Amino acid sequence: MSNNFSLGPKLETLATALEDSYFAYRRIHHINTVHLPARDEVYEITRRLFALIFPGFFGRQDLTSKNIHQYLTTEMDGISQQMYQLIYQCFRCRSKNDPASDHKMASQATERFFGELAHTRELMANDVLASYKGDPAAQDTDEVIFSYPATIAIGTYRLAHTIWKMAVPLMPRIMTEHAHSQTGIDIHPGAQIGKGFFIDHGTGVVIGETAIIGDNCKLYQGVTLGAVSLPYDETGLIKRNYKRHPTLEDDVVVYSNATILGNVTIGKGSTVGGGVFLTQSVPPGCTVSTRPAELRYRNRCVVLGGGRVFDYWI
Amino acid sequence: MSNNFSLGPKLETLATALEDSYFAYRRIHHINTVHLPARDEVYEITRRLFALIFPGFFGRQDLTSKNIHQYLTTEMDGISQQMYQLIYQCFRCRSKNDPASDHKMASQATERFFGELAHTRELMANDVLASYKGDPAAQDTDEVIFSYPATIAIGTYRLAHTIWKMAVPLMPRIMTEHAHSQTGIDIHPGAQIGKGFFIDHGTGVVIGETAIIGDNCKLYQGVTLGAVSLPYDETGLIKRNYKRHPTLEDDVVVYSNATILGNVTIGKGSTVGGGVFLTQSVPPGCTVSTRPAELRYRNRCVVLGGGRVFDYWI
């Protein structure tokens, strides 16, 4: 027995079997089609945009008042070209138009994105300040920018939402799912979120496509803003594209692991307590909480005699 | 004070202290042993397999009917050789056999893996279609493949489970834990899962080693399929290797943050509601839900007077 290996004559048969399977499931291959955008390129652009938004934190470190303008124009020029190519591919891989139309749409989308960038940055700056103000463990805004999952998740959402508004396919969702992978915070790029948003810890947070969140809201880990029930259209497919997620008005706080489902409204300044399961609207200025579950205390030796019902593992 | 640093004469003492600690805890070093498999190699093979499964999405983009066969045979040949070396190391680092036996086992395992690959791909294709059908926010299958955590977590599980069945040590768990790290979805490679499986959002999902899941099941974020109680064997160690996790029959849906524990069966077509905590079996065709907790509504100003019991942060 040597330590070399070969599939030998089987290779041909096995390759053919896999090839047949490609063409049996046409929807999950991209052979003989226009090229898909490269996912790594989306990640790279997001990374470059974060460096542009938070100068001195990521990327080049020696920025001064003297070199900043030159740095900025060079970077914006480079990123905009890379982004334009990618957005073109996103449009193109779904398009029935001629390439020239798609080039034009890509050009307009890229210009609009950069036209809004200073405003997007203002939103991201406000989110960072909201994180600092909202968390007693935060030592300063440097720490928030360098290490808070909220900075990655909300910031990526801000950038992706701008692209989502221009109906660019694929790219916005790839961006937010990359942030989801890094942070455990799943914000759909279609959600609408006001100024000064903060999510503390964040693992397990889900914010659905048609959720609307006002200014100065705060969520904790494990909060779901989801949808209720599953309506089907006449053809038996699930219905898409209607308002099915909650609206939070300004200054709402939702504590950890609360679940809010459906097109309900949580009024201005209201607070939803930890673990609350809510499928109805709440007026402004309210605190909603669950009547605490009755706790059972048992002495261990008694429990050992009678079977340890709540001792479990996975 | 210069900006150079050295531990100076202490270096020798400190290195000796650490060296002593290596040999004090023999189970957590690999010095003087056969080489462990390299973890990065496992990640790399998983990445290459995904490119093979979803052609045109990851890896090479210019695939056509003309070049696909050549691409496939070259890639399969390359991946199979890399995989064989790695599987050999996995067997070898635990083995008491001669190297030749381990080479033979590695060779058989690699051949069997590639023999099943077209079938494994069929399962992964069905999972992608199930994701698309099951989520109203999904725009098409391209989006599902490019950005859904389910694609990474379930797909990696499918590949790892095939390797797990051949009793290859270390590799399957390293694969699924890498997917866990990327997605927050923790599927043990030993679980048995039927066709058309979908997990939406997914952060916090845990599926234990002896769980069995039928066809066309769907889970949401935060669902645990775990085990109850902690039996010890005669020697005082926890018992391993017995059926301790739930069975879901076909067409079962489990909503977010539900916990199902123990060797219980959820019957065909049943639905388990959000947040349900279940340690008993459910007959087919049932909907199980928790009686909604009684909610308390308080006006904020009243609350401020009486102490804000449910205002907490972390």
Added chain:
Amino acid sequence: MSNNFSLGPKLETLATALEDSYFAYRRIHHINTVHLPARDEVYEITRRLFALIFPGFFGRQDLTSKNIHQYLTTEMDGISQQMYQLIYQCFRCRSKNDPASDHKMASQATERFFGELAHTRELMANDVLASYKGDPAAQDTDEVIFSYPATIAIGTYRLAHTIWKMAVPLMPRIMTEHAHSQTGIDIHPGAQIGKGFFIDHGTGVVIGETAIIGDNCKLYQGVTLGAVSLPYDETGLIKRNYKRHPTLEDDVVVYSNATILGNVTIGKGSTVGGGVFLTQSVPPGCTVSTRPAELRYRNRCVVLGGGRVFDYWI
């Protein structure tokens, strides 16, 4: 329409708008300041330390009794120099001292870190053994080191806590948030944790800054050790730096998705059941559980007639 793109004459205006936004939000840029530490450098040092702690697993694989001492001294020397430079930058970017004082502080911190390293490793070794003993699915300690999220999250916390104790800014939190990103386990570097700690699965776990955990404790996925209520100081800012998180005495087990809030104490040997929401202390030797919620069982066809209240998706 060509496939080239340029922002053209708008580039200048857009760059100026972004530049203005930098100086409008002074707290979130680092222009004209001392250089911030590079975040990737923190990740790199953590990676090198893990290789030093678990020889043969990560990094070099051919270690033997003969070459181990040379390897160790070379690595310790290299890592300590890299760490010294980084710690200096961490002190420097917040400092009002002269550079020489910061160099001295960095030197002392680095020496102290390496002086404690053998002890830190002992703690990490005990954690690995606790993982193996506590999980029936663990095949051996190799698997625990290679693939358990607990190894990354708790190990990184151990290293970061040592640095936290020396009041090094930024670095400890960057380390633990990197582990949070990889594992979904969020342990603040300021927490105090005893020997033999294990977290199974772990996604969604949050352990706050002032939590204290005794020896041989075990947590499951989704457990929060958080703080209650949000006191403000005289100036209207939230209060920082006081004991606001729970204390777990030795041998405490907390099952999945339980939430414990505030400066309460869970007594030695007590068990907190899955999903329990607790804001009060528990005496030693107790088992605390929630009275199971009343479940409702409905046949699906009946439900379809009356509206499917608990069928929801996100």
